[in-house]
Amino acid sequence: MAAVFLENVHLTFRVRQQYQITLKEYLLRGMFRASRNPIREIHALRDVGLRLRAGDRFGIIGGNGAGKSTLLKLLAGIYAPTRGTRRVVGRISSLFELSLGFEMEASGRQNILYRGYLQGETPRSMRKKLDEIAEFSELGEFLDTPVRYYSAGMLVRLAFSIATAIEPEILLVDEVLSAGDLSFQEKARKRMREMMSKAQILVVVSHDLDSLRRICDRGIWLDHGQVRAEGPIDQVITAYTSHVEHRRAA
Amino acid sequence: MSVVLGKQEEALPPILPAAESLPAPKETTTKPVTVIRPRNAWVPLDLWEIWRFRELWLFLTWRDIKVRYRQTVLGVLWAVIQPLFAVLIFTLFFGRLAGMPSDGIPYPLFAYAGLLPWLFFANAVTQGSNSLVNSAHLITKVYFPRLLIPASAVGAAAVDFCIAFTLLLVLYFWHAWRGLIAFPGLNMLLVVPLMVLLALLALGVGLWMSALNVRYRDIRHAIPFLIQIWMFATPIIYPASLVPERYRWILAINPLAGIIEAFRAVCFGLPMDWLSLAISVVVSGAILIVAAYGFRRMEKGFADVI
Numbered sequence: 001m002a003a004v005f006l007e008n009v010h011l012t013f014r015v016r017q018q019y020q021i022t023l024k025e026y027l028l029r030g031m032f033r034a035s036r037n038p039i040r041e042i043h044a045l046r047d048v049g050l051r052l053r054a055g056d057r058f059g060i061i062g063g064n065g066a067g068k069s070t071l072l073k074l075l076a077g078i079y080a081p082t083r084g085t086r087r088v089v090g091r092i093s094s095l096f097e098l099s100l101g102f103e104m105e106a107s108g109r110q111n112i113l114y115r116g117y118l119q120g121e122t123p124r125s126m127r128k129k130l131d132e133i134a135e136f137s138e139l140g141e142f143l144d145t146p147v148r149y150y151s152a153g154m155l156v157r158l159a160f161s162i163a164t165a166i167e168p169e170i171l172l173v174d175e176v177l178s179a180g181d182l183s184f185q186e187k188a189r190k191r192m193r194e195m196m197s198k199a200q201i202l203v204v205v206s207h208d209l210d211s212l213r214r215i216c217d218r219g220i221w222l223d224h225g226q227v228r229a230e231g232p233i234d235q236v237i238t239a240y241t242s243h244v245e246h247r248r249a250a
Numbered sequence: 251m252s253v254v255l256g257k258q259e260e261a262l263p264p265i266l267p268a269a270e271s272l273p274a275p276k277e278t279t280t281k282p283v284t285v286i287r288p289r290n291a292w293v294p295l296d297l298w299e300i301w302r303f304r305e306l307w308l309f310l311t312w313r314d315i316k317v318r319y320r321q322t323v324l325g326v327l328w329a330v331i332q333p334l335f336a337v338l339i340f341t342l343f344f345g346r347l348a349g350m351p352s353d354g355i356p357y358p359l360f361a362y363a364g365l366l367p368w369l370f371f372a373n374a375v376t377q378g379s380n381s382l383v384n385s386a387h388l389i390t391k392v393y394f395p396r397l398l399i400p401a402s403a404v405g406a407a408a409v410d411f412c413i414a415f416t417l418l419l420v421l422y423f424w425h426a427w428r429g430l431i432a433f434p435g436l437n438m439l440l441v442v443p444l445m446v447l448l449a450l451l452a453l454g455v456g457l458w459m460s461a462l463n464v465r466y467r468d469i470r471h472a473i474p475f476l477i478q479i480w481m482f483a484t485p486i487i488y489p490a491s492l493v494p495e496r497y498r499w500i501l502a503i504n505p506l507a508g509i510i511e512a513f514r515a516v517c518f519g520l521p522m523d524w525l526s527l528a529i530s531v532v533v534s535g536a537i538l539i540v541a542a543y544g545f546r547r548m549e550k551g552f553a554d555v556i
Binding site: 013014073076077078079080092094096103105106110113114117118119120122123 | 302303305306309313316317320388389390391392393394550551553554
């Protein structure tokens with residue numbers, strides 16, 4: 001059974017005001033006087049804990065810069081926690097950005113394989129999916145031309161078709177996606193729903209509170225990297241919106 | 251489960267259910283279990299994970315080659331042209347003008363056989379050290395073993411090597427036909443394990459440099475002339491026998507020296523210097539192991555700083 005555990009996870013980025021470290025700075029390290037280019041610590045996540053098990057539909061809400069996407073990337077393994085532990089049982093699939101890594105020189109078909117491999121698929125598991133993805137994308141013979149000749153709409157369609165062809169155990173979604181022209185959008189929405197229903201664990205970050213209410217059963221509200229509320233999604237959303245309204249009134 | 255609200259200014263009360271109230275997860279061997287510990291901890295290499303992603307390595311290698319020869323008329327012929335012209339110049343200056351000894355082998359052949367493995371190494375390390383930085387768009391968006399990125403630079407260099415090697419064979423048979431050297435024997439097959447060793451050394455150096463380059467972009471500027479110095483410290487355009495006996499040990503520390511001398515010895519049936527090859531094996535192995543563990547340790551921070 002798939003499961004995700006975060007225990008007391010902190011994530012701190014150490015950044016300098018100026019990106020460059022001069023050699024003098026590096027050698028002296030503020031030995032004699034305070035550095036003019038000090039390291040600032042940014043606490044992206046503070047003491048976050050999560051326990052997700054099969055069947056969970058989990059929503060993450062919060063204002064801009066609250067750490068929602070960062071938390072998702074940490075779950076995906078892109079960032080490692082500065083303190084605390086992350087434990088994942090099962091295969092993670094993530095849908096963050098459609099534009100992820102197309103190889104412009106490669107054909108559509110090759111890109112389907114490439115994206116599959118990036119997400120940990122094997123040639124055997126991809127063989128079954130290749131035709132299905134090709135058909136869904138409606139790109140026909142264009143699949144054999146290099147991706148650099150695709151129109152923006154075709155790229156989106158291909159990206160969406162690949163991204164949603166996975167059979168996820170643990171699915172992380174950043175903003176529920178919509179893609180393509182009107183007729184494709186209808187198809188896309190249906191496929192998205194199907195995929196999400198197949199996942200054992202689903203974690204969604206979104207500003208669209210209504211769809212979160214429909215999709216999720218539990219959730220958290222993040223604020224400045226801290227968990228402000230955790231529980232049934234309705235209550236978390238209510239807490240969040242009343243806080244926002246309260247602030248607006250003040 | 252209830253919703254608990256905290257004021258922003260106060261310390262937040264614990265919200266999550268106590269750990270004991272949830273049953274421990276069942277662990278099965280079939281499911282991949284990932285435990286990510288805080289950074290700076292030493293982590294196991296997890297070769298199984300790398301093996302699982304082998305197809306990705308092949309694709310990245312293919313991409314590297316494709317990108318390198320994009321929009322070129324001559325395409326992969328460049329893999330032959332580069333060493334060929336280098337050999338022409340070396341032959342003119344060192345072979346003809348300076349009269350460099352070459353262990354009784356015609357100088358062009360001697361230099362080409364040294365340059366081939368060297369160019370493989372130099373390309374793999376140069377491309378490899380920039381590879382992570384060039385793949386920033388992947389590293390910040392998806393998780394996969396990052397080790398595959400510098401490893402694909404080694405793969406691409408290996409393809410170039412194989413193409414250039416065919417020219418060595420042509421030169422070789424031509425010289426043998428004219429009776430200048432003996433016909434190659436079966437011992438030429440020993441080139442394969444030597445190249446595997448060289449690839450492992452290149453991977454080790456490439457991993458190290460690429461990881462450092464993420465944090466200190468100075469590496470990008472330092473690599474070209476480090477490579478150049480390294481070339482002159484390796485018996486490529488001169489034979490190791492040219493170095494006086496008492497300084498020979500300095501050459502032996504350089505793991506490339508042993509490999510390239512052995513490469514030539516195998517190609518031309520010269521006596522093999524087993525001791526310096528053994529030193530190369532040990533040094534290469536040590537570099538690769540240290541680099542691989544260091545890379546795994548550093549890779550967690552890549553997404554933050556790249």
